[in-house]
Amino acid sequence: MSLPSMLPALVAPSTHRGAARPVSNRGDQGLKQRVVTRRWLTAACLAAAILAVQPASVHAEQRSAPTPGPAERPAQAPSESGDHGGVTPAQRARMASEEPLVQAALRIRRAAQATKASGFAGVALREGTVIVYWKGPVPPASRKTIDQEAAKVPVAIRPAAHSAQELSRAADEIGRKLRAAGDRSVVSIGYPVTGAGITATVAGTKTPAVLANAPVPVTLARTATKIVKPASESTVPRSQAGSLAVPDTARTTGSGDPMGTLALGNWPNPSRQDDAVPAWGGAHVINSDATGGNHGWKTRAAGTDEVIDVDNRYHCTSSFPVLFGTQELMVGALSCGGPHRTFVDPSGDVVNTPTTGIGVDASSGVSLTIPKGGAEPYLYTDDPWGQTGWQIGGWEAPVAGQTVCISGAERGVFCDAEIDDEVGTETAYIPTSQGDSNETHNMTNISTHYHGGPVWDGRRPFKLADGSECNAYEYLKEVDELGCSPVPLGPGDMGAAVFTLTAGTTTGVTIKGILVHQHDGDGQNPYGYHMVGSDRIAAVYDVTPLTSRNDRP
Structure with a gap:
């Protein structure tokens, strides 16, 4: 009997508060020893972990009102201006126009891979055309598939030097x-x-x-050579180190200089910064077991324009929910922490059920975690403080040249992004929350672009943790001097879902994968990122996406 068929009989739906959360590794090496097959969950251990969980603490806002449920926070309809959640009408139109090309490219690629066609190099979208790269003559079976797709959308074949x-x-x-x-x-x-x-x-x-x-x-x-510090050393400068931020408290830097009062805890509930039961993807999560921070959440020092870290924690984004049998889990970036780690939201509430019953493939770049209170098939949209979302309709593999959006807790939704030519082939060393790095395989490169205009009218600057503004969308000298990052996505966005909008609907999204690493070395493209495609996630873990169609009442 397979584990997915066993699991529903062993665990009951959880009723505790929770948000989603991502994942790590150095301390996860022990989990690697338990990986023996593609079915990673140990059902008995997972059931015991869930049944042993005690009710988590509840926010003050939740004590005075019922816990928001799915019916009380539906996905918001588009605004009258035609955009929603950081997506402009032009971006939405481009994704819609690419959808038939993407489906054709996926069918051509699947057919070539299924027949193990030796000359196949890959497929990409180029200026409204599906380009098929092939070394040598195209065999009859593959030619038939290509011709079938060419009857629906523009398709061209280009010679490849290597398969x-x-x-x-x-x-x-x-x-x-x-x-x-x-x-x-x-x-x-x-x-x-x-x-x-x-x-x-x-x-x-x-x-x-x-x-x-x-x-x-x-x-x-x-x-430049990048030295990864041992786990015993902090990765945050002393002047920026501190404990987890507490709302409305005056704090000082490590040298005693005042940082001012942080206007934290005033965000909506539920929202990216204070998720509720059931958890959504795209929420802010913090690995409380990390050995050092990742500069994933910023504020301003009092009396200056200096942008500094709020604390020395490891901030990430919850990715998206999946099903293992009937158990609701979250996919996350492994660099953020493994399933046995404890994750909290910015208010300090624990949002996951730590467990050793979930095995980890350290080379996959992703992991699974248990959100307290279960999960919902929704992905947060809008800015970093938003509380609206889109329903998740499913997932599919990435295609080179495809336009995508990214939903991160640090910067919000960003849609000027594109899948690069390295699709599912990249191997890289990714730093982890334990001061080490993992060799991660089968990643896809993704590139973001300079942003020449507002994402939302009047709301182009994103907000820092203290509510002040920092423009992330233009590389300007004055922005640099303020210490604001010129790149559109930050360290706290690792774990964010990469997705496209489904044509013909205002709320549905298709998950393409998750963001796992920012190109942060000297000489590397600061606008480049690594993602793990949905097809790679499915190849490693026996899970299916939690969608509006298979979600339980």
Whole structure:
């Protein structure tokens, strides 16, 4: 009997308050030893963990009113201006126009992979056309599929220097040799859907011999050597260190300088910053077991324009809910903390049920966690303080060239993003909340863009933790001097869901994957990110998305 069929008989629906939360690793190494098959959940351990949970503390707002349920916080309809949740009409129209192309590309790719077509390199969207990259003659079976799709949407075939199989073998061989030599100077390696060759980011000025002698062309990018501190050392400067922020309290920096009174705790309930039962994706979660902070939540020092960390915690975003059998779980970024970690929201309430009954594949970049009180098929939209959301309609694999949105707790929704050519092929070292790093495989590159105009009229600046504004959408000198990040997504957005809007509906979204890493090394593109596609999540964990169709009453 499979675990999904066993689990419903072992656990009952939870009734405790909770939000979603992401995940980590260094301390998760013990979990790796329990991974033996693709069915990661140990049903008996999971049932025991859930049944042992005691009711969590309740916010003051919730004591004076019933716990908000799904009927009391529905997804908000679009505004009269035509945009909603940070998506402009033009962005919505582009995603709608791309949808038939994406479906055609997915069918072509699935057919090529199912038949193990040796010449297939990949597919991408290019200016309203599905481009199929192929090495050599296209076999009849694949040609038939391509012709069928070409009858529906524009499709073109382009020659590829190498097939995906060739590049995959070459990348695997390079990785094996680097690991055998103990060489971690190659911080990322992958290959594009065009079949052009290997792409690698190397720390330092030397080129490892394995790259110089590779059987396929290798394109190099340089980055400065990044030293990952041991877990015993703080990753936050002393002047920025502090305990978890408490609403309406005056605080000082490590050197005794005043930071002023933080206007925290005044956000709506429920909202991204104070999620409620059942949990939504896109909420703010904090790993309280982390060994150092990730600069994921900011405020201003009193009397100055300096932007500093609120605390030295590890801030992330809850991703999206899934089902294992009938059990509601959350997918999260593994760098944020594993399922045995304790996560809290900004007010300090525990939002998950820590458990050792969920195994972790440390190379997958993602993990599963148990939200207290269960989950709902909703994803927060709007700004970092928003309390509106979209229903989740399902998930599908990413496609190169596709326009996507990202729903992060630190910066809100950002839709000027695009899937890059490295789709499901990237391997990179990702820092974790325990001061180590994991070698993560099968990631997809995603790029964001300079933002030349407002996301919402009059609301372009996003708000810091103390309520002050910081413009994240234009790279201006004065913004730099204020200490505000010029990139559209921050460390606290790791774990955010990557999604597209479903054509023909105002509320449905399709999950494409989750954000797991920001390109943060010197010389790396600050507007570039790594995501793990939904197809990769499904290949590692036996879960299905929790949607409006399979959600329980």
